[in-house]
Structures are given as C-alpha cells and as structure tokens.
Amino acid sequence: MRAWLLTIMRNAFLNNIRKRNLETAGQEYSVSSEPRVEAPQEWKLRQNELAVVLDRMPAHYRDAVVLIGVLGESYGAAAEILHCDIGTIKSRVNRARGLLRASLP
Template sequence: MSDDILSYLPAMRAFARSLCGNATDADDLVQETLVRAIENISSYTPGTNLRAWLFTIMRNRFYSNCIKQKRERTGDEDCASQQPTVSAQQEWQVRIRELEKALEELPVHYREAIVLVVVLEESYARAAEILECDIGTIKSRINRGRRMLRAAMGEEI
C-alpha cells in the first residue's frame, strides 16, 4: 500500500496546490493528509479507491484549516516574502499566471472539479466520489468552469 501512496504524491501535491494557492501551504496540506491517513488507516477498506480516500481526507483537512484560519489571523497574507520579487518576462509565463489567477477566482466547487478532472485527469466518476456529488453535477461544473476560465482569459466563448 505504501507504494500506492507514493505514486499518488504528485497528484496530491497538484490538488493541494489548487486548494491552497501556494506551494508551501500545499506541501503542509499533503503532509497533514498523510498523517491523517496513517492515523485513520483502520477506517480504509482494502480494495476500495485509495486515491479517492486520500483526496477526500485532503479536501476535508483543507476546509478544517480554512475554518481554523478564519479564527486565527496570522497576517501572512500580506507578508513581503510571499510577493514575487521579479516579474515574468516571457508571454507564456504571464499567461500561466493569468490562468492561475483566473482559476483561483473561480468559485471553489468549479475549481475543485476542474483541477480533479482536467489537471489531475481523474474520471468524472472518481471526481464525483471525491467531491461527494453526482456525475452530472461534475460535468456541469466542468462545463461552467471552463466557460468562466475562457471568459476570464479573454477568449471567445
């Protein structure tokens, strides 16, 4: 099972990055997820989807952290060390940043669906399982999210 978990780490980091918005918090979230998974391994049913189980733990942990952060204002949102020191010079870097910003500005339910299905290449069924909703809901969230991203990027709809 540990080999399976190790193979999921890149996808877990990508999903965590989409939730957190920065690499440092994403790495912390992955670590918290793995700790929770180890603590609760007895609740995992062998033969079921381990990846979906880990992603569900991560998502729940992220929302718990959000609630906790609302109560504890640390002031790191405006910390100078979080600000880029050199702006990107190439057009593709600018477009990537625009896309990241547009993705961050999507409502969270659209962003989660887009990241799981489009970025991490999860199936609609697995995404529905992770996000605890119907497949039709995932499909409509992907469709609407893509339209919103195209509009934010200034592309024709």
C-alpha cells in the same frame, strides 16, 4: 489552335522562370535552418493569468476543473472525491470552462 497552345506554354514557361528568380531555394536561405527557441516568458504570463482566474473562481467549480482538466481524473473518480453525482461534476466542469473562456484572452 497550335499557335494558341504555344502561346500558353510560352507564358507558363516565362512565369515559372520569374517565380524561380523571386524564390531563393537552398538550405542556407531556409528559415527552418535558423535556431528557434520558444519564449518561456509568454507561458509564464499565461500561467499567471490562469492562476488569477482560478483563484477568483468559486471553489466547487475550481475543484472540479482541476480534478478533470489538470489531474486527469475521470468524472466518476472526481464525483467520488467531491462527494457528488457525475452529472453535477460535468455541469461544474462545463461552467468552469465557460468562466475560463470568458476570463482569458
């Protein structure tokens, strides 16, 4: 039993040494120390895609999803603004979100 445990401990020790040699530690080699800037053109492309999809969407769906999703209005306030029931607003927002999911990559 002792020889078996010593073999396991020796192999674990050697594996740790191999791992340490493969991995370089330190701040100078760290990826997090490199400056990182988000690519603004990707967000602009996404914004353009969203604008195209919203333009193609029926007006009653577009108005509901913009009021709820973009402007942050409550369902009750959106229902008052659009002069319809809360259930109608919830349905329109749900369908508009479905259209957005289907149209955007």
